[in-house]
Amino acid sequence: MNPSQPLLSVRGIVKRYGGLAASDGVDLDVATGEIHSIIGPNGAGKTTLVGQLSGEIRPDAGQILFDGRDITTVPTYRRSALGLARSFQVTSIFPRLTVLENVALAVQAHAGHSFVFWRPAAEEERLREPAREALARTGLERHASSIAATLAHGEQRRLEVAMAIATEPRLVLLDEPTAGMGPEETRQMVDLLHDLRRDTTILLVEHDMDVVFALSDRISVLVYGRVIATGSPEAIRANADVRDAYLGEEYADG
Amino acid sequence: MPKITPGTLGAVAAVALLLALPPILDLVGAPFYVDVATRIAIFAIAAVALDLVLGYGGMVSFGHAAFIGVGAYTVGILSTHASNGTLLFDGALPIGGTHSALIAWPLAVLASALVAFFIGLVSLRTRGVYFIMITLAFAQMIYFFFVSLETYGGDDGLSLWERSSLLGLDLYDSTVFYYLVIFILIAVLVFCRRLVGARFGRVIVGARENERRMNAIGFPTYRYKLVCFTISGAIAGLAGALLANQTEFVSPSLLHWTRSGELIVMVVLGGMGTLLGPVVGAIFFLLLEDVLSELTQHWMIIFGPLLILVVLFANRGLLGLLRRGTGNDTR
């Protein structure tokens, strides 16, 4: 891997819905090892961008490169195999399976094929051991045998993250991991992400500015489907365009 | 390796009861019920097959009767050619018919698996209500195919001149045939039990629960669902092969769309997403059909509204009702 080459590189992607361009030539580089946040007002096109990065939405134009490889048309499941994991803005887990089973499934997706018809998955240590590790990492180990639906909201959000990291991804795309959380739960999530950065690159889409400024190495600001600025938290704070477009009103509100 | 649990004990008791059924029926002077039990067991096999896609995979297939039909016709057609000594295919590599179960039954399984594969290939590209309608439509296509197949009786169907022959067993003996069917039912149950607990089953259940998430964590779910659908069709085809042998007659009515509906009723009635559920459902449905049709030839006028009531008020199935108190629910 070329150290100077960005891990994820988005080149001018465009996605139109009718006359509206939800992505209007987005450019973005995420360097290996960094926590890179994307912020922007509602309607800036964050959800559409996440959809295109994860492979659920196909761009009308532009390119997405992952580790130098063009993945623009690569289906979702194969992006995961390449090392691009994600969490969902609205909690997306397997509610009727146990917490351990949730994570073990994520491990299973990356541990060879699953056309195995006879050997019980529950006895495959190869699946359970990494799953337990991911649970320990996210502070969920004592809930391992609980049904996922019974977890508190903050715990379910952490389960999301556990499923994303269980596959040892090279890039984790976290879509508003603190959505709907109280201050205490948010603090735990921040600690968790802080811990994660040791072994993976993180692309964080987040509303909570305190979280963003506490964690990010770099921030990109998305407005009307375009990245209007990218830089360190200090640079973004000082950027007049960003203030005009976004931060000013946000801070004025809060 | 197997642990002694209430479930294991229950299974052992159930198997013991199934094995003891023919002598018991003999004792109480109702040996003809062995045929009824055999028929129920055959439909139980088909219902278990459907449950694999419906209960575990969350795919509401309204076309499983087609796979039963393909399996039954495979046996029927091979048997006809064997009986009148004609060739199935002429040409460079002539192929004749056969009565041998060891050839005909695997071919029946293969044929229905192939049909299921191609139907699944198209249908699984869609979901929800589209999937229901499309599986129904394709099953209807197969139905009309056999209706228009004049060579093999068309609408009137096809009588088997002989039952299949298998390892010197007397398949004309009701009790022997019963034990064979029960053996196959248990084998199918054991296979499905392993399958749903293995990696493959976890993927199928995961796709039912949250397909989007499955894609995001790296599973090409379409492939797995297609294989699941194919396996299910194959097992239903095996049930069809058995049914053809029991009734010694195959006709398009085997594939009638109401059959597919009845299979769904069995699975839901017994309890989806469990393996015993469809078996219980098949027993209950076919016995109820027997009892109600004794009462009146218009039994459906009772059964129809009954079904609606069950859906409205007890949609977890019979096993669900039994288990509600115990919390012992695998769903």
Next chain:
Amino acid sequence: MTAALFAEQVLNGLQLGVMLFLMAAGLTLVFGIMNLINLAHGSLYMMGAYLTATFQQATGSFFLGLLLALPATAVVAMLVELVALRQLYDRDHLDQVLATFGLILFFNELTRIIWGPSAYFLDVPEVLSGTVEVLPGIPYPAFRLAILLAGLAVAAFLFFLIARTRLGMLIRAGASNREMVSALGVDIRLLYTLVFGLGAALAALAGGMAGPILAVQVGMGESILILTFVVIVIGGIGSVHGALVAALLVGLVDTFGSVLLPAAAAEMAIYLLMALILVWRPSGLFPVNA
């Protein structure tokens, strides 16, 4: 194929097409607005045919019989909606399939009890018993032509109703936003019942008109129901104009298939058409939630 035969087959295909459209329109509206998959829609078709037969015998006029059968079927359907189907709108599709499957069994048996097991054959009404020269040298049965024209008239009426009237506006709004319709002070439950009745009347019209060209018998609703499913799947569920296009397409393919292809292939033609279209567009030709 001669030009005359070709023209006749085109008309036959279109005539089957409009019948399918009458069925598909009701089914697709009910699905689009109430999110209900109603297998018993075919039973309403059958009901329409039987009631037309009965009323024709009572009044001596096919047209009067048909005219009476439409509201009668609609009333039966609305009663069923009130008693049973209403509970199913928020249930999953499997529950809906099972319950409406139960309804089919009920209606089929009820029909068998009331009208007996043997089929009825209705006479083509006197005025329409002849043929019409549609093109010079090409005669065509007047009754079939009347079906075609009636179907097209209903289609036009339906598009007008949906695009231009207050009821149509509510139907369109109901499909996209239940809360909004409720907020307008409209009783959404009443709206649902009315839509269901409308769909039933359309099905009854198709059934009644089919009476003189097909046998009126138990089970007649189910074969057309499955064809209707094919139409809806091809057209895109919830789309009325998709239903029209697909219905005519299926009508033509089915008719020409049975003329040009050997029996087994002819029976499979429309299903293969459906498969091809689905491979190309998995949500049908006119997907509603594009």
